[in-house]
Amino acid sequence: MGGTIDRREFLDRAAVGAAAMTLAGRIAIGQDTPSDRVVVGVMGLSRGMALTQGFSQQPNVEVRYVCDTDCTRAEQAVAAMEKAGKPKPQIIPDFRKMLEDAELDALICAAPNHWHAPATILACNAGKHVYVEKPCSHNPWEAETMVEAARKHKRVVQVGTQRRSSPNIRGAIARLHAGELGRVYSSRAHYWGGRGSIGKGQPADVPATLDYDLWQGPAPRKPYKNNLIPYNWHWHWHWGNGELGNNGVHTLDLCRWGLGVDFPVKVTSNGGRYCFDDDQETPDTHVVGFEFADKKLITWQGHSCNPHVEDFITFYGEKGMLKLGDLGDVTIYDTSDKIIHEEKGVLGEPEHIANFLAAVRANDASLLNCGVEQAYPSTMICHLGNIAHRTGRTINCDPKNGHIVGDDEAMKYWKREYEPGWEPVV
Numbered sequence: 261m262g263g264t265i266d267r268r269e270f271l272d273r274a275a276v277g278a279a280a281m282t283l284a285g286r287i288a289i290g291q292d293t294p295s296d297r298v299v300v301g302v303m304g305l306s307r308g309m310a311l312t313q314g315f316s317q318q319p320n321v322e323v324r325y326v327c328d329t330d331c332t333r334a335e336q337a338v339a340a341m342e343k344a345g346k347p348k349p350q351i352i353p354d355f356r357k358m359l360e361d362a363e364l365d366a367l368i369c370a371a372p373n374h375w376h377a378p379a380t381i382l383a384c385n386a387g388k389h390v391y392v393e394k395p396c397s398h399n400p401w402e403a404e405t406m407v408e409a410a411r412k413h414k415r416v417v418q419v420g421t422q423r424r425s426s427p428n429i430r431g432a433i434a435r436l437h438a439g440e441l442g443r444v445y446s447s448r449a450h451y452w453g454g455r456g457s458i459g460k461g462q463p464a465d466v467p468a469t470l471d472y473d474l475w476q477g478p479a480p481r482k483p484y485k486n487n488l489i490p491y492n493w494h495w496h497w498h499w500g501n502g503e504l505g506n507n508g509v510h511t512l513d514l515c516r517w518g519l520g521v522d523f524p525v526k527v528t529s530n531g532g533r534y535c536f537d538d539d540q541e542t543p544d545t546h547v548v549g550f551e552f553a554d555k556k557l558i559t560w561q562g563h564s565c566n567p568h569v570e571d572f573i574t575f576y577g578e579k580g581m582l583k584l585g586d587l588g589d590v591t592i593y594d595t596s597d598k599i600i601h602e603e604k605g606v607l608g609e610p611e612h613i614a615n616f617l618a619a620v621r622a623n624d625a626s627l628l629n630c631g632v633e634q635a636y637p638s639t640m641i642c643h644l645g646n647i648a649h650r651t652g653r654t655i656n657c658d659p660k661n662g663h664i665v666g667d668d669e670a671m672k673y674w675k676r677e678y679e680p681g682w683e684p685v686v
């Protein structure tokens with residue numbers, strides 16, 4: 261598999277994408293024709309509940325299926341759609357069944373991280389487009405394999421780092437790329453949160469409403485315990501990617517985009533589990549450094565258990581600084597630290613969904629604001645940061661593709677083991 265597209269090509273595509281989004285948006289709003297209708301099914305209905313609503317609010321979209329391994333969540337999603345006055349989607353317990361529907365255009369995957377790549381690859385193999393949540397994969401091998409699947413089957417695969425479609429953030433990044441701050445050489449991002457302990461889980465009976473076998477899917481089987489589902493799987497390496505892969509990926513994606521870099525040459529990690537003695541394995545307090553060729557640096561700092569608000573993202577250039585807020589606000593400073601531009605922003609979620617739908621209608625992945633081709637290096641660098649943490653040492657990488665150089669132990673984390681029969685095949 262080759263590397264990523266270069267930056268110039270990406271910027272060209274982004275510009276074409278914005279124009280096509282406007283055109284396709286107008287066509288969709290004006291016509292609402294069956295031939296233009298996009299039929300989708302949503303898998304995983306916590307985050308997926310918001311996406312179900314978000315897709316159903318777009319013109320000429322049919323949310324035909326909702327799917328969850330917890331049947332109560334599927335019922336809640338149907339009730340929410342009915343309450344919103346939308347057509348009632350069909351509940352389907354196993355997403356593979358919806359892929360058999362020839363009229364289904366796209367799978368929306370908001371299941372846990374261990375599902376992202378396997379479900380995306382199965383959907384691409386079945387000829388479906390995919391909107392998949394971040395991080396796009398559970399491990400580096402999967403990220404590369406899902407790019408291979410999208411390319412091979414020529415499918416439109418958008419990753420759910422929605423700020424890529426915020427008009428304010430797009431404008432701010434365009435300013436950076438146009439050289440308004442001179443050479444931009446460094447970017448720093450923060451996550452802050454007020455997470456508590458998840459305690460020590462106990463072996464328990466699987467609730468009658470949950471299909472735990474299908475929830476585990478591609479992941480080798482582990483006994484059920486009572487503090488894992490929902491959400492706390494994020495903090496276990498077997499299913500999740502810690503805060504770096506959970507919230508870090510949102511900011512790192514923008515840092516990378518602004519600096520115009522793909523893969524680092526060196527990754528370092530400091531931190532660990534500083535706050536609670538519980539079942540979580542992934543760091544709650546974490547500082548990760550990514551050094552790129554050509555003297556560029558990204559640092560990410562996560563404080564998962566302290567809600568003190570910090571700057572979301574800062575870019576440092578020769579002629580000033582640019583700050584992005586988590587909702588897309590933009591502030592620019594000159595070299596004397598004086599504010600020279602300020603604007604309120606939007607997150608970009610409806611725009612991100614509309615951009616995906618425009619690309620699906622045109623059957624053209626190059627129109628995407630955050631196609632898997634552009635997005636996967638952001639997920640890869642999160643994986644590399646976690647690998648630096650797990651090995652306890654600096655990871656050296658090939659800047660062409662992010663591959664780990666000269667470290668067999670670190671390479672053990674490149675790919676996971678799969679439950680027999682579940683290893684993705686393109």
Ligand SMILES: NC(=O)c1ccc[n+]([C@@H]2O[C@H](COP(=O)([O-])OP(=O)(O)OC[C@H]3O[C@@H](n4cnc5c(N)ncnc54)[C@H](O)[C@@H]3O)[C@@H](O)[C@H]2O)c1
Nearest residue numbers: 304305306307327328329330370371393394420475490491
């Ligand atoms: N883009 C964003 O802003 C954003 C926000 C929140 C979450 N997310 C992403 O969404 C994903 C889900 O996170 P969450 O907070 O909703 O987690 P969660 O554990 O609360 O919900 C996941 C849901 O998926 C279901 N599920 C698991 N396996 C399934 C399968 N095979 N088929 C159908 N449903 C299945 C679970 O039963 C559960 O209801 C994560 O990858 C997360 O990173 C993105």
